[in-house]
Amino acid sequence: MRITEVTAFGVSVPTPPHAQVDLGFGRSVKRDAVLVRVRTEAGITGWGESHHGRAPGTVAHLIDTALAPLLTGADAADVTGAGSTLARAQLRGLGLGTAAAIAMSGIDLALWDIRAKAAGWPLHRLLGGAPRAIPAYAGGVALGYQPPPVLAEEVHRLRERGFRAVKLRIGDNPGADAERVAAVREAHPDTTILTDANTAYTLEQALAVLPALAEHEVGWLEEPLPRTDAAGYAELARRGTVALAAGENHFTRYEFAELVRAGSVRVLQPDLSKVGGLTEALRVAALASAWHLPVHPHTASTGVNMAATAHFLAAIDNAGYFEADVSANAALHTELTSAPFTPGQDGTVRPLDAPGIGVDIDEDFLAAHPLIDGPGFR
Numbered sequence: 001m002r003i004t005e006v007t008a009f010g011v012s013v014p015t016p017p018h019a020q021v022d023l024g025f026g027r028s029v030k031r032d033a034v035l036v037r038v039r040t041e042a043g044i045t046g047w048g049e050s051h052h053g054r055a056p057g058t059v060a061h062l063i064d065t066a067l068a069p070l071l072t073g074a075d076a077a078d079v080t081g082a083g084s085t086l087a088r089a090q091l092r093g094l095g096l097g098t099a100a101a102i103a104m105s106g107i108d109l110a111l112w113d114i115r116a117k118a119a120g121w122p123l124h125r126l127l128g129g130a131p132r133a134i135p136a137y138a139g140g141v142a143l144g145y146q147p148p149p150v151l152a153e154e155v156h157r158l159r160e161r162g163f164r165a166v167k168l169r170i171g172d173n174p175g176a177d178a179e180r181v182a183a184v185r186e187a188h189p190d191t192t193i194l195t196d197a198n199t200a201y202t203l204e205q206a207l208a209v210l211p212a213l214a215e216h217e218v219g220w221l222e223e224p225l226p227r228t229d230a231a232g233y234a235e236l237a238r239r240g241t242v243a244l245a246a247g248e249n250h251f252t253r254y255e256f257a258e259l260v261r262a263g264s265v266r267v268l269q270p271d272l273s274k275v276g277g278l279t280e281a282l283r284v285a286a287l288a289s290a291w292h293l294p295v296h297p298h299t300a301s302t303g304v305n306m307a308a309t310a311h312f313l314a315a316i317d318n319a320g321y322f323e324a325d326v327s328a329n330a331a332l333h334t335e336l337t338s339a340p341f342t343p344g345q346d347g348t349v350r351p352l353d354a355p356g357i358g359v360d361i362d363e364d365f366l367a368a369h370p371l372i373d374g375p376g377f378r
Contacts, residue, residue, distance in 0.1 A: 024198025108277025129315025
């Protein structure tokens with residue numbers, strides 16, 4: 001079980017013009033990801049995913065040149081020890097900021113994949129969970145800034161697929177956003193509506209849209225402001241009734257501890273490929289449980305992250321929604337990997353039953369879609 005190799009792979013899939021979506025951080029032009037492969041002397045190979053961080057080449061280079069040498073020869077089953085080794089190294093250099101947490105996440109997930117494969121168990125069972133049904137909402141790079149009737153029709157198609165909850169992208173402007181939410185609510189009165197502004201609002205804009213979100217019974221307002229604007233989040237929580245959500249851009253349990261302590265955000269959304277991996281996500285979930293807060297993870301680009309997220313939700317006591325990526329450009333979890341979860345007919349998903357994280361990687365697809373430099377949103 002000694003580690004013999006840690007390798008990162010950047011991968012990009014262009015988004016054709018007809019499938020591009022406008023969101024709070026721009027128009028999608030490609031999907032990026034960073035996969036991490038860890039090989040062992042026992043012949044067991046684990047796969048993980050680091051979020052691309054909008055700089056997938058940089059993330060992959062950090063893994064290959066700075067972190068991989070620290071783990072060569074280490075015990076692959078000692079996930080905690082590996083994480084401590086990487087954390088100590090980063091604290092002496094980069095600190096446990098964005099790049100370090102993202103890079104460590106993919107390695108950590110790959111090591112959990114190895115542990116569960118060695119045990120012959122699906123990951124959720126190794127974590128003490130069961131293959132329970134997890135409610136899912138339709139999310140991903142979808143449901144963007146479309147005319148209200150077009151958006152309502154998109155939600156209709158998603159309901160035909162079994163979804164009873166959807167996440168609308170707002171952050172355009174309060175008036176247009178309110179119209180889109182109202183159109184979806186009128187067309188689908190029994191649908192759970194969630195919203196995500198992708199940090200695109202000013203405080204004044206977020207305050208302006210809150211009454212409309214409350215009127216149409218929106219379940220949460222996600223990332224209305226940058227994560228650093230603690231005072232703004234506090235003001236929104238004080239003056240509105242819609243729950244605030246955040247966490248996909250918070251890294252490590254230390255940042256989540258501050259987020260929970262502040263008390264403004266009631267919906268926590270760690271991403272297993274950003275927060276520091278499964279190990280760190282479990283610590284965040286335990287912290288949230290102590291404060292009676294649910295965890296609704298953000299999902300990343302490929303089936304590796306999505307499969308691991310389903311296992312994670314099946315193993316914690318404060319599990320919320322699974323974010324199902326319904327993007328038109330979905331090759332990173334429909335072609336790069338095998339199916340990352342078992343879909344239900346009632347808007348739910350179940351974790352895979354195969355040993356480990358449970359997905360197969362098409363390395364030919366990986367080789368055929370090398371990294372494309374440049375931003376994924378413009």
